[in-house]
């Protein structure tokens with residue numbers, strides 16, 4: 257679940273960062289005090305986040321991630337939770353290559369949910 261933080265109320269187009277909690281991702285302005293604090297205390301919970309351009313079609317993303325047990329199931333459930341779908345997944349040389357589609361919704365944030373899966377090698381946006 258993705259939530260916009262109440263402390264700094266980020267709005268569309270502003271530079272943002274996200275904080276991972278169990279089952280929840282909170283989006284803050286990049287310069288929110290909570291982001292700054294976490295940078296020192298628990299940087300591993302900080303995620304890059306981006307706004308999706310608005311529209312009504314789907315956005316395709318390709319991810320390359322170091323394979324680990326349960327990774328695909330983990331990503332699938334995160335993708336489903338934000339209304340997306342896993343279109344293709346394959347493993348080569350211990351790297352999971354996965355193509356997902358997410359709804360293009362101005363309040364959806366692409367990337368942060370996926371960064372939760374540790375070991376993301378690259379993220380590509382196909383348009």
Ligand SMILES: [Zn+2]
Pocket residue numbers: 261262263264265283284285288289290291
């Ligand atoms: Zn904040």
